[in-house]
Structure formats: structure tokens, C-alpha cells
Amino acid sequence: IAGITQAPTSQILAAGRRMTLRCTQDMRHNAMYWYRQDLGLGLRLIHYSNTAGTTGKGEVPDGYSVSRANTDDFPLTLASAVPSQTSVYFCASSDAGGRSDTQYFGPGTRLTVL
Amino acid sequence: AQRVTQPEKLLSVFKGAPVELKCNYSYSGSPELFWYVQYSRQRLQLLLRHISRESIKGFTADLNKGETSFHLKKPFAQEEDSAMYYCALSGPESGGSYIPTFGRGTSLIVHP
Numbered sequence: 762i763a764g765i766t767q768a769p770t771s772q773i774l775a776a777g778r779r780m781t782l783r784c785t786q787d788m789r790h791n792a793m794y795w796y797r798q799d800l801g802l803g804l805r806l807i808h809y810s811n812t813a814g815t816t817g818k819g820e821v822p823d824g825y826s827v828s829r830a831n832t833d834d835f836p837l838t839l840a841s842a843v844p845s846q847t848s849v850y851f852c853a854s855s856d857a858g859g860r861s862d863t864q865y866f867g868p869g870t871r872l873t874v875l
Numbered sequence: 876a877q878r879v880t881q882p883e884k885l886l887s888v889f890k891g892a893p894v895e896l897k898c899n900y901s902y903s904g905s906p907e908l909f910w911y912v913q914y915s916r917q918r919l920q921l922l923l924r925h926i927s928r929e930s931i932k933g934f935t936a937d938l939n940k941g942e943t944s945f946h947l948k949k950p951f952a953q954e955e956d957s958a959m960y961y962c963a964l965s966g967p968e969s970g971g972s973y974i975p976t977f978g979r980g981t982s983l984i985v986h987p
Contacts, residue, residue, distance in 0.1 A: 792972050801884065803979030804919075804961060811972040819974070851919065858972025860907040860965045861926055866919040 763787055767852050767867040774842050774874050782837040782870050784852030790865070792858030793835040794819075795827060797848040798869070804851070810835055811858050842874045877902045879964050881978035888952050889986050896947040896981045898936075898962030907965035907973070908945040910936055914958045922947075922960070932956070952985045959983075 765786040774780050786793065795807040796819075806819030810829040824846060826838045835854075839846055850870045855862035878901045888894055900906055910922040923931045925938040925945060936947045945962060962978040 794975070796977075801979065803881075804977040806974065806976075809972070809974060817974075853919075860973045861924070862965075862973075863909075863921045863924070864911070864919075864963075864975060868918045 765852060765854055765865055765867040767850075767870050769870060770868070771871040772873070774839075774872065776843055776874055777841050780839045780842055780872070782839075782850055782852075782872070784835045784837070784867060785833050786835075786852075786854045786865070787833065788854060788856075788865065789832060790854035790856050791832070792855045792862070793829065794853045794855075794864070795825070795835070795837045796851045796853065797821065797846075798851060799848050807837065807850075842872075844874045846872065847874045848872060877964055877966050877976050879962050879976050879978035881960075881962055881981050883981045884979070885982045885984070887984045887986065890954055891951050894947075894949045894952045894956070894983065894985075896960050896962075896983065898945045898947065898978060900943050900945065900962075900964050902943075902964055902966055904966065906938070906940075906945075908936075908938060909963040909965070909975075910934070910945075910947050911961045911963060911977075912958050913961070919961070952983075954985045954987055957983055957985045 768783045794809045796804045808827040852867040853864045909924045912922040913919045965973045
């Protein structure tokens with residue numbers, strides 16, 4: 762069982778380019794999340810999805826979009842990357858998004874925008 | 876609005892010393908709180924949650940509603956405890972799911 766995977770592991774991207782970060786889970790979890798991790802700022806929620814077909818905005822959604830066509834996949838797209846989007850991106854999932862649910866995290870994608 | 880505050884960015888101790896990583900929260904309802912840990916070159920993982928009232932790797936955390944705190948404690952730190960620790964709050968509720976809120980994290984360094 763892989764759990765939750767992300768691709769690519771790292772990427773260097775020119776400003777203005779479009780980029781999609783991939784996230785796949787095999788736990789049949791309903792809820793999925795995208796975070797960015799920045800030094801001194803901790804983990805900030807970008808977007809989330811309660812279930813396939815629905816998405817919602819987190820704390821820092823600007824410049825990012827997501828889709829949830831099925832249960833397993835939750836890609837994050839940067840339409841036109843900017844240097845301030847340089848960060849480590851973590852995808853996570855939880856069973857049902859319940860109050861007591863544990864979040865399971867992917868290994869992260871380190872993105873550098875030049 | 877809900878908020879999780881971890882006042883210390885960095886906590887440095889020597890092996891065998893007691894450790895307390897502070898976490899304070901603000902939330903209008905009854906909180907559900909967690910501690911997550913990220914060891915070097917590993918993904919974030921759950922350390923413990925208050926509802927379980929358990930001790931993991933020697934760590935405990937007690938929810939104090941009066942002080943709105945959920946501090947993480949360990950009586951004797953080990954070098955392998957060196958990691959980034961995040962306190963998290965489950966909430967608010969949105970569309971049937973609870974949106975998690977994380978603190979900014981505390982980096983714990985345990986010196987030999």
C-alpha cells in the first residue's frame with residue numbers, strides 16, 4: 762500500500778510557466794488537502810476537497826487551482842508561477858474530514874520558481 | 876476565528892532534559908487537538924491527539940480548556956526527538972468536513 766504519493770519530488774520552474782503538482786492516494790479517503798510549508802509560517806492550507814466533485818478555498822488560495830474528478834487524485838495547478846510560490850507543497854488526506862480524523866501526508870514537492 | 880499559536884520557533888535542549896512545546900488555541904466550540912511531527916527527510920505524521928489520551932514515544936499532551944492550551948511534554952528528551960512539531964486544531968466545519976488549522980511549528984533540537 763503506497764498511501765499518499767506526490768509528483769514530482771522537486772521542480773525548478775521559470776516564472777510565468779504553468780505547473781501541476783500531482784497527488785494520489787489509495788486509501789479511499791474522502792477528504793484531501795493541499796498545504797504549503799514555509800519557514801517561519803508553518804503549514805498553510807491552500808485548497809481542500811471534502812469529497813470527489815467538491816473543492817473549497819483554504820487560507821492562501823490565490824494563484825492556485827484544484828480539481829477533484831475522482832476519489833484518488835487531487836492535482837494542484839499553478840496557472841502562472843511567481844517566485845513567491847517557491848515553497849514545499851504537501852498533499853494530505855483524511856478518511857471523512859471528521860473532527861477526530863487523522864491527516865495522512867504525502868512526501869512533499871519542493872518547488873522553486875525563478 | 877480559530878487560531879493555533881506556537882510561541883517558540885526553536886527549542887534547544889540537552890539530552891535527558893525535560894521538554895515542553897507550547898501550544899495555545901482559540902476556538903469557539905469544543906476543540907479537537909493534535910500534535911504532528913516531521914523528522915528530517917520524512918513526511919509529517921500524527922504524534923498524538925487529545926481524544927486518545929495516550930503517550931507516544933514518551934510524549935504526552937493534556938488539553939487545558941481553562942488556559943486554552945495543549946502543550947506537548949516529555950520528561951527526558953532523546954536525540955531522536957529532534958524534529959519539527961506542529962500543533963493542529965480541527966475546525967471549523969465547512970460543507971460537512973472539519974478544516975484543520977495548524978500552528979507555525981516548533982523546531983526541537985536535542986543536543987547530545
